Amino acid sequence: MSAMTPAASPSHQHFVQAVEAYAPRLYRHLLRMLEDPQDAEDALQETFLKAYRNLNTFQGRASMTTWLYRIATNEALMHLRRRRSTPLSLEALSPDDGHPEEILLTQWQVLPEQALLSAETRQVLDEAVAQLSPALRAVFLLRDVEGFSTKETADILGISVDAVKQRLARARLRLREALAHYFDSDDQEEASP
Amino acid sequence: MSRTLPQGCRRWLDAIALYVDGDLEADLCRALEAHLQACPDCRVLVDTVRQTVYLYRAAAREPIPLPRDLRQRLFARLPQSNEERAANGRADAPSAEAAP
Numbered sequence: 001m002s003a004m005t006p007a008a009s010p011s012h013q014h015f016v017q018a019v020e021a022y023a024p025r026l027y028r029h030l031l032r033m034l035e036d037p038q039d040a041e042d043a044l045q046e047t048f049l050k051a052y053r054n055l056n057t058f059q060g061r062a063s064m065t066t067w068l069y070r071i072a073t074n075e076a077l078m079h080l081r082r083r084r085s086t087p088l089s090l091e092a093l094s095p096d097d098g099h100p101e102e103i104l105l106t107q108w109q110v111l112p113e114q115a116l117l118s119a120e121t122r123q124v125l126d127e128a129v130a131q132l133s134p135a136l137r138a139v140f141l142l143r144d145v146e147g148f149s150t151k152e153t154a155d156i157l158g159i160s161v162d163a164v165k166q167r168l169a170r171a172r173l174r175l176r177e178a179l180a181h182y183f184d185s186d187d188q189e190e191a192s193p
Numbered sequence: 194m195s196r197t198l199p200q201g202c203r204r205w206l207d208a209i210a211l212y213v214d215g216d217l218e219a220d221l222c223r224a225l226e227a228h229l230q231a232c233p234d235c236r237v238l239v240d241t242v243r244q245t246v247y248l249y250r251a252a253a254r255e256p257i258p259l260p261r262d263l264r265q266r267l268f269a270r271l272p273q274s275n276e277e278r279a280a281n282g283r284a285d286a287p288s289a290e291a292a293p
Contacts, residue, residue, distance in 0.1 A: 103198035169210035
């Protein structure tokens with residue numbers, strides 16, 4: 001690890017408290033972004049190291065929560081960028097980020113919540129998110145899973161509110177399409193626990 | 194055999210995806226609701242997008258176990274306070290006052 005510039009004690013104590021408070025939820029966010037526990041842990045460590053180095057730039061302009069999520073999400077996107085052979089940009093959507101070519105129209109089988117959250121269903125949900133591009137995945141996870149508002153999500157990602165809405169819509173439709181094939185009433189027996 | 198959404202309804206896709214949690218401008222919301230009154234296919238879409246969002250939110254409430262000793266590994270890599278450095282025999286480390 002490179003040499004660190006120490007912060008004054010009050011800031012350090014505040015930072016330690018932030019690590020304790022935010023590590024679990026940031027780790028889970030990074031795990032959903034990266035789908036790999038070791039990558040998520042590495043990204044979490046980098047997140048807190050970068051946050052510590054830049055504590056002096058955090059002046060309460062944003063909430064501590066959105067500030068840390070911004071660093072963590074950027075860290076996850078850098079990890080994803082390193083995995084890819086093609087450049088990864090959050091600025092523009094790729095052709096793969098459009099609407100699904102076909103929208104399957106079937107009523108889904110209604111299952112009790114516990115059945116919906118079976119291990120098999122969880123795997124289907126995770127795999128569907130993993131199929132999203134990083135640009136769509138980041139918006140969906142921040143908005144629908146982490147529960148940030150549209151404005152907060154835009155602030156975290158450094159994109160416009162309209163861009164968040166467009167990406168959120170595309171992400172939800174793509175996920176719905178993936179789940180439609182799983183919950184299609186034609187496949188009820190297969191989907192039942 | 195499963196049906197698919199008619200081409201004529203595809204212009205409503207983004208609006209439907211945002212409608213499920215009220216994140217839609219008032220004018221567009223009214224226009225969409227008028228369309229939904231007459232279109233059972235788009236009502237199915239609204240219902241299943243809503244279920245999709247519900248499922249992910251429900252799944253997010255399920256705890257994900259943290260890796261064993263994550264906190265210890267995390268703090269081992271994070272910088273120490275001046276007091277901790279002194280206690281660990283590293284009193285020669287730069288002081289806080291020297292920090293920019």
